[in-house]
Amino acid sequence: MSAATPLDTPSDEPAPVPDGGRFAAPEKPFWRLLIRGAMFLAATLGIYRFWLATDVRRFLWSHTEIAGDGLEYIGTARELLLGFLIAVALLVPVNVMFFLAAFSRGLLGQVSGALALAVLALFGQFAVYRARRYRLTRTLYRGLRFHQTGSGWRYAVCALFWWAVIGVTLGLAYPFAQASLERFKMRNTYYGDLQGHFVGSGLRLFLRGVLFWAVVVVPFLLGMMFAIGEVDWSALADALRRGGDDVAGRVEGANAGAAVSVAVIGVTWSIIAAALLYPAFQSMVLRWWVSGLRFGTLTVTSRLGTGAVYALYLRFTWIALLCGAVIGIAAAIGFALTAIFDTVFGTGAVTQLLATAVAIGSYVAVALAYSTIYQATVRLRLWKACVGSLEFSGLEALGRVKASGAVSSALGEGLADALNVGGI
Amino acid sequence: MAIAGTAIFFDGLTSARRVVVVELASDGVVVRDAEDRDMLARWPYDQLDHLAAPEGVLRLGRAGAKTTARLEVRDAVLAQAIDDASVPVDRSKVPGHAGRLKVVAWSIVAMASLVLGAVYGVPALAGKIAPLVPLGVERWLGEAVDRQARTLLDKGGSDRPFECGSGQGETEGRAALGRLIGKLEAAAGLPIRLEAKVVRRADPNAVALPGGRIYVFQGLIEKSARADELAGVLAHEIGHVAHRDGTRAILQSAGISFLFGMLLGDFVGGGAVVIGARAVLRSSYSRDVESAADRYGVELMERAGGDPRALGTVLTRLAGAIHPGADILSDHPDTQTRVDVINTLAKPQAPSQPLLEPSEWQALKRICAGR
Numbered sequence: 001m002s003a004a005t006p007l008d009t010p011s012d013e014p015a016p017v018p019d020g021g022r023f024a025a026p027e028k029p030f031w032r033l034l035i036r037g038a039m040f041l042a043a044t045l046g047i048y049r050f051w052l053a054t055d056v057r058r059f060l061w062s063h064t065e066i067a068g069d070g071l072e073y074i075g076t077a078r079e080l081l082l083g084f085l086i087a088v089a090l091l092v093p094v095n096v097m098f099f100l101a102a103f104s105r106g107l108l109g110q111v112s113g114a115l116a117l118a119v120l121a122l123f124g125q126f127a128v129y130r131a132r133r134y135r136l137t138r139t140l141y142r143g144l145r146f147h148q149t150g151s152g153w154r155y156a157v158c159a160l161f162w163w164a165v166i167g168v169t170l171g172l173a174y175p176f177a178q179a180s181l182e183r184f185k186m187r188n189t190y191y192g193d194l195q196g197h198f199v200g201s202g203l204r205l206f207l208r209g210v211l212f213w214a215v216v217v218v219p220f221l222l223g224m225m226f227a228i229g230e231v232d233w234s235a236l237a238d239a240l241r242r243g244g245d246d247v248a249g250r251v252e253g254a255n256a257g258a259a260v261s262v263a264v265i266g267v268t269w270s271i272i273a274a275a276l277l278y279p280a281f282q283s284m285v286l287r288w289w290v291s292g293l294r295f296g297t298l299t300v301t302s303r304l305g306t307g308a309v310y311a312l313y314l315r316f317t318w319i320a321l322l323c324g325a326v327i328g329i330a331a332a333i334g335f336a337l338t339a340i341f342d343t344v345f346g347t348g349a350v351t352q353l354l355a356t357a358v359a360i361g362s363y364v365a366v367a368l369a370y371s372t373i374y375q376a377t378v379r380l381r382l383w384k385a386c387v388g389s390l391e392f393s394g395l396e397a398l399g400r401v402k403a404s405g406a407v408s409s410a411l412g413e414g415l416a417d418a419l420n421v422g423g424i
Numbered sequence: 425m426a427i428a429g430t431a432i433f434f435d436g437l438t439s440a441r442r443v444v445v446v447e448l449a450s451d452g453v454v455v456r457d458a459e460d461r462d463m464l465a466r467w468p469y470d471q472l473d474h475l476a477a478p479e480g481v482l483r484l485g486r487a488g489a490k491t492t493a494r495l496e497v498r499d500a501v502l503a504q505a506i507d508d509a510s511v512p513v514d515r516s517k518v519p520g521h522a523g524r525l526k527v528v529a530w531s532i533v534a535m536a537s538l539v540l541g542a543v544y545g546v547p548a549l550a551g552k553i554a555p556l557v558p559l560g561v562e563r564w565l566g567e568a569v570d571r572q573a574r575t576l577l578d579k580g581g582s583d584r585p586f587e588c589g590s591g592q593g594e595t596e597g598r599a600a601l602g603r604l605i606g607k608l609e610a611a612a613g614l615p616i617r618l619e620a621k622v623v624r625r626a627d628p629n630a631v632a633l634p635g636g637r638i639y640v641f642q643g644l645i646e647k648s649a650r651a652d653e654l655a656g657v658l659a660h661e662i663g664h665v666a667h668r669d670g671t672r673a674i675l676q677s678a679g680i681s682f683l684f685g686m687l688l689g690d691f692v693g694g695g696a697v698v699i700g701a702r703a704v705l706r707s708s709y710s711r712d713v714e715s716a717a718d719r720y721g722v723e724l725m726e727r728a729g730g731d732p733r734a735l736g737t738v739l740t741r742l743a744g745a746i747h748p749g750a751d752i753l754s755d756h757p758d759t760q761t762r763v764d765v766i767n768t769l770a771k772p773q774a775p776s777q778p779l780l781e782p783s784e785w786q787a788l789k790r791i792c793a794g795r
Contacts, residue, residue, distance in 0.1 A: 024478065025478065026479065040524070040528050043528060043531075043532060044528055044531030044532055044534075044535060045531075045535050045694070045697060046694050047531035047534060047535070048527065048528060048531060051524065051527055058476040059476075061476070062476040062477050062478050062483075063478045065478075069432075069441065070477065070478060070481070070483075070496075072475060072476060072477070072483065072494070073476060074475070074492070077527075092682075095682070099678060140492055140494070141439075142434045142439045142440075142441055142494075143434025143435060143436045143437075143439070143491075143492050143493055143494045144434070144436070144438075144439050144492070145492060191439075192438075192439060353704075356700060356704065359700075360696050360697060360700040363696045364694075364696055364697060367696070398439055399439060399440065400438070400439070400440075401438065401439035402437065402438055402439075403436060403437050403438070403491070403492075
């Protein structure tokens with residue numbers, strides 16, 4: 001389809017430069033890339049992920065057009081693999097320390113768990129920031145790369161502080177945390193020598209989002225508070241401690257029954273509301289974030305439609321259900337075959353090993369299938385919708401940029417991978 | 425005349441977007457400004473780098489160059505001509521080529537070596553390191569494991585204390601158990617002091633922790649017909665202590681955690697692979713360790729002057745009570761195999777003098793009894 005659009009045919013330049021974003025990618029090659037990647041992932045027990053991630057980024061970047069020119073991703077899988085290996089080596093002493101601390105008695109042993117979480121969270125946020133730097137320095141636009149300055153440790157401390165505040169305020173601080181962290185990131189982000197900044201206001205996001213909070217979080221909190229207030233805690237603790245056959249009866253006696261049902265209603269409501277409202281929330285946050293991005297005098301706005309986001313999630317649900325039906329039929333056939341196999345060959349060690357391998361293999365296959373569907377539907381379409389909704393003004397700021405900044409190592413990506421906090 | 429056409433050029437120094445004329449000279453592409461015809465770049469054919477680009481765009485860079493200059497050709501005829509002229513172009517970065525299969529093949533080799541390392545390397549290494557761990561460290565590990573073990577074993581639900589032996593009628597029984605352990609300990613001559621505790625659990629079993637602590641379950645005492653049967657199981661557990669199997673198990677589990685947890689980790693479904701691999705590996709290590717403890721138990725019983733076949737007898741009796749689980753996940757070898765090995769190892773004319781007097785055995789049986 002892209003070959004037919006005017007931009008892709010040889011035309012007499014200069015054509016009027018479009019001032020928006022465009023993502024004109026055919027979806028079939030992306031599906032093919034992901035499905036092949038999933039098969040290789042299973043075959044290599046995950047080592048292929050560096051190559052798959054690189055392929056996916058290369059695809060998304062190269063089909064993303066900003067004001068008529070495409071992005072280019074110049075990172076390689078080899079860099080990611082090397083970054084990961086270095087990160088694993090760096091984390092060895094940390095893990096050994098935690099392993100030893102877990103066995104020690106007294107205060108050190110007790111705080112070791114909390115300390116481990118805090119240190120790993122700090123490492124995780126550091127990794128997130130440094131991984132962003134890697135991706136930026138591997139992103140080329142009009143022959144110039146982006147880059148990022150600023151201390152990853154400082155970012156990590158700020159991020160942990162804000163996450164703590166979010167926890168204490170039960171999520172109400174989220175908009176202010178986002179605004180503050182985004183300001184830090186963008187003020188350290190450069191396209192060539194053009195510095196970025198972020199003008200999105202935390203208060204504005206708060207005012208737009210507080211209704212979501214009221215609908216999703218408040219019922220949950222009310223349910224919990226009611227439950228905590230209603231239950232006779234000492235009686236409940238006693239009932240659970242003594243165990244035995246009539247636990248249920250004694251739990252009932254602690255007035256837990258009514259409290260539990262109220263709590264369950266509250267939690268159920270919150271889960272359903274969160275699932276139903278998530279697309280609206282996500283598109284709202286995306287609009288806010290994109291519209292706050294600035295590079296010099298270049299301003300960005302986004303008119304990402306809430307309906308479009310709902311549509312892409314619905315499409316994902318539909319395909320996922322279809323896939324679920326196929327998996328269900330396959331599982332039924334598998335069980336039948338296992339039963340036949342059992343009666344013919346008996347339940348020897350080899351059969352058990354085979355059955356275990358098949359069970360784990362099927363689980364991995366199902367997990368990979370859903371991940372592939374998610375990436376090929378939600379992620380691709382969301383990227384497409386987001387890029388397509390971009391509008392720029394002050395594009396002349398991009399005309400006089402000079403090259404600046406050096407490439408950075410992939411250590412951050414490696415850390416993020418080793419700590420399971422990977423982003424894109 | 426060489427083929428020529430228009431394209432877009434970025435010089436890698438500024439963001440200026442230039443419309444250029446591309447000429448295909450004999451040795452490379454020549455890039456000239458469309459208006460003033462100044463030469464902007466001259467890239468030899470063998471240094472042209474095909475880069476990721478959307479369909480219908482040929483994006484070129486110069487391989488090995490310091491700047492990131494780019495030439496974007498949208499003219500299909502010109503793109504084809506450049507493609508034809510630059511035969512040895514490096515396409516290894518373009519997905520969908522043999523390079524990928526090579527990566528996959530190497531990764532599978534790497535995984536195979538990881539699995540071999542886990543199956544053979546980790547237990548070998550742990551076996552070498554465990555005897556080197558100082559006894560002080562082992563005792564310290566034992567205390568840490570003890571706390572975890574107790575929370576695992578003590579399910580609660582009983583008004584009596586979990587640990588038996590403190591009651592009025594149990595003093596004699598404790599003394600008898602002490603004598604039994606004493607005899608075995610004297611024969612074993614271990615550097616670690618043994619400490620046996622009877623706990624209120626109905627399953628017939630016993631557990632040895634690092635540092636010399638042995639938990640004897642009440643169910644085992646109940647199902648043992650003679651003192652030597654109990655002693656046989658205790659001798660087996662003392663084998664674990666002597667071989668420092670608890671420390672070895674901790675080292676092994678750390679080794680597998682490292683190999684599989686850190687190196688595999690982060691891909692969808694990877695968690696299941698890690699958990700499955702750990703369970704299978706752990707039980708395979710454990711089966712070897714159990715066989716070694718059986719051999720030790722037989723020898724120890726002979727040295728202590730007891731019946732070395734008693735362990736086989738009690739195992740046979742207990743096997744009927746236990747439901748056979750999945751063999752690859754079971755941490756002990758098949759019971760019949762164990763009994764056969766025990767009977768082969770035991771010296772044929774071993775003199776069998778009961779390790780405890782009948783009255784002592786009766787007293788021992790009363791520990792935890794009367795529930």
